[in-house]
Amino acid sequence: MSGTAPLDRLLDAWSDGTATETEVAELGARLAGDVRAARIAARHFTLEDGLREGCGRPAAVLARRPRRPASRRRWWPGPVAAIAAAALVALIWWRWPDMAGRDTGLPLLVGEALVDDEPWNGRGPLPPGALIQTRTATTLTYPDGTRFALEPGSRLRLDTVGMTTGDLLMDGRFTAQVARQPAGHPRYLRTGEARIEVLGTRFTLSRIHGRTDVAVEEGRVRFTRSVDGSSEELTAGGSAHAHWSSLHGTLVPWQATWDWRLDLPTDDTWLTAPAVSDGWQRGPAPIGCDSDLATVWGTLVPTRKNQRAPLVFRARHDFQLAGDAMPDRLRLRLEVDDGLVVWLNGVECLRLNLPAGPLSAGTNALTRVSGGYLEHVCSVDPTLLKPGANILAVQVHQYGTRSGDLAFALELVAP
């Protein structure tokens, strides 16, 4: 096509995937250099997006009423939808004993969300241990009447064993209306930084960037920080927060720079060598590929030729410790997809989601981490530290050859 091709033809070719390299170059030049062309393109792509939305949804969507002005829109879909949703929940709740039994302790979901990476079909209680990723405002309703109103973009992992440890809020925010719990059997909720014990109340819980906030509107909750066990009872109007890093001396920060490489060594000298040899690359954590951990915030490692993630990679971070400041406690917080081993100064201090014994490039993680990452908090023996140079090393393994994501990040603190 010549340099004078009509813009609409270039846009059509681009949209339909039939544009040649010359046409792409010409379209790019026109958009970059001509404001009017960019406006026409914006209208074209808006039309296309409207067609995708219109054709990809039920016909009723095409005829829906006009949206309210932006200033009046809220996450709650309006009284009619609210009544319909409530009726739906009530209907399913009424039928629930026949479907799954009231003693499942598992909630129903109303809203648009992924459950274990799949769009939820909206029927029946969620499975135990499910990972919920909300796309819109989403409500979970438990058999006892407890309701969590989750905001879009939140991630919550349901308890795997009833209500003994509590659902885990991984990211995002929700408002909880917890029904009165039986005496001696409080409901628990968790985040990476805190545990909340509830007897029956209304409160808001959020977790953003590793900081947990709770604000109580009614009733009482007990808020316990994971890292040091400090606890406080909150009543109506009360609030508290827990932030891992701000409370402690951070030895290895979350976004520390690591040396990393994709191959495995022939021996263990890399765990304690004073410096890395040639062939290592450097980058900030989180490190990995095709994971929001690495894609959003950290360092991307290359995929294999088939676009799958590498099966394994290793990384190490060197840090200094003054001799007069040796901590007597160490805590490790990490997120990984799928499994890893952590060494501190050459001594293995954690093995997560990997089998015991020697590891090779073909060693797979024990379970697949779907829809995000595995979060873990643990203590580490502080006597492994030494004055001066210290080395923290990790080896991250994939669940299987077909998996596309692999990543880790961690933080080592001295409480």
Added chain:
Amino acid sequence: MDDQARDRFMEWFAHIQPALRAYVRALVGRQADADDILQEVSLALWKGLDAYDASRPFLPWALGIARNHVARWRRTQARAPRALPDGAEEQLAAAFVELEDELDGRRHALRGCLEHLGDQGRGLLDLRYGQDRELADIAQERGTTLNAVNKSLGKIRRLLADCIDRRLAQEGGA
């Protein structure tokens, strides 16, 4: 960030979501890839609340993050996907920002125009956009050539664009 700021964020996000979606789809092309990226961008915006300067417009910030995600996604692809040359993606984002209100109006006008489209046109749009089928695939199914499908789609898009222009002109003059 306080509750009020969070509520504002939710409201802004709901408002800019269509423009954000259209922009990412324009850059990426394949719907499934675009949807994956959009999900990541939504999460990144949410996580990046603390870094957002509320005194500045929301849409340019969101489009900038989206552009970075698309670039990162391209780097992870074994076969380099299509990409516009330097400057074009930024200029396109600027147009989305400049025309934000107009594009919102065009989106609503499109719904009315689609109702007047014939079955033949609707069928073709459903194959291309509803089912995200390749043009060659559609041509094979319909027993025609790729060029014919290309022309038909282009014609329908222009008809719809004209219809939208007319509707907006009528609304503006009403």
